[in-house]
Amino acid sequence: MKKIVVLILVALCAASTIMALRPIRPAKALVPGDINGDGIVNIYDATLASAAFGLVTGDPDFNPLADMNLDGKIDIFDMLLLAMNFGQTGPI
Secondary structure, three states: OOOHHHHHHHHHHHHHHHHHHOOOOOOOOOOOOOOOOOOOOHHHHHHHHHHHHOEEEEOOOOOHHHHHOOOOOOOHHHHHHHHHHHOOOOOO
């Protein structure tokens, strides 16, 4: 009985570790501007975009998820896309 309980606990720990390591963002953005993939374009996404503002592909802190128009740089056009969709929600 003790071995079964231990095996169940090990399985639960492994499953929770796997869930913690999986990315939040879905493979395909459902709402443009939802950088963190939580299903809503909000201040958290704006914070991520602003942290990457001015960076280009290849820069150490470049966040490709913030490059919403896929031009290789995080600029005002990406911010405009985020602003246009601010408050929008979608399934996650």
